[in-house]
Amino acid sequence: MKREFLQGLQVEGSPLPKEVIDAIMAENGRDIEAVKARFAELDGAAGAWEEKYNQALTAHREELQSVVFGHNLEKAILAAKGRNAKAITALLDVDALKASENQQTALEETLQTLKQECSYLFQTETPPPYARGTGAAAPQENKGPATLAGALLEKFERK
Numbered sequence: 001m002k003r004e005f006l007q008g009l010q011v012e013g014s015p016l017p018k019e020v021i022d023a024i025m026a027e028n029g030r031d032i033e034a035v036k037a038r039f040a041e042l043d044g045a046a047g048a049w050e051e052k053y054n055q056a057l058t059a060h061r062e063e064l065q066s067v068v069f070g071h072n073l074e075k076a077i078l079a080a081k082g083r084n085a086k087a088i089t090a091l092l093d094v095d096a097l098k099a100s101e102n103q104q105t106a107l108e109e110t111l112q113t114l115k116q117e118c119s120y121l122f123q124t125e126t127p128p129p130y131a132r133g134t135g136a137a138a139p140q141e142n143k144g145p146a147t148l149a150g151a152l153l154e155k156f157e158r159k
Contacts, residue, residue, distance in 0.1 A: 001024070001025070001028050003021060003025060006020075006021045006024060006025070007021060065098075066098075069097075069098055069103065072103065072104065072107065073085075073089065073092075073094075073097075073107065076104070076107045076108060076111055077089070077111065080108075080111045080112075080115060080122060081122050081123040082111075082121060082122055082123075083120075083121055083122060083123060084121065087121060088111075088114065088121055091114060091118065091121075092110055092114070093110075097110065
């Protein structure tokens with residue numbers, strides 16, 4: 001509100017007294033200062049919320065990068081035919097791999113090196129030979145009868 005506006009007002013044909021105008025302007029000034037203080041308070045709160053938002057956004061981006069790296073690591077281990085992803089991951093320097101510029105190439109090179117050093121962690125192209133007692137059936141060669149009755153018949157009928 002401007003002082004000129006109040007000076008132009010007339011009550012019963014006479015202008016407002018200076019004391020009334022001063023009182024109105026003082027009250028208006030207090031209202032304006034209260035609103036300014038509230039805006040300053042809201043600006044501070046908005047700054048705090050903006051800082052929280054930026055921190056949450058940074059944390060989210062880091063977490064997303066970690067998840068993507070973990071997925072790429074699992075995919076690379078599967079492609080290298082790893083037997084146990086947790087055991088292989090434990091032997092890798094994950095922090096160095098995350099920091100590398102070309103993560104995929106660094107990961108493949110590291111897995112190749114680990115494959116040469118710890119070949120037992122990776123599947124081989126040829127299956128291991130049959131070993132008795134493993135629970136798997138040995139390949140059967142048809143050299144004779146399959147049952148005891150068949151063996152007895154074969155033995156006693158030939159003579």
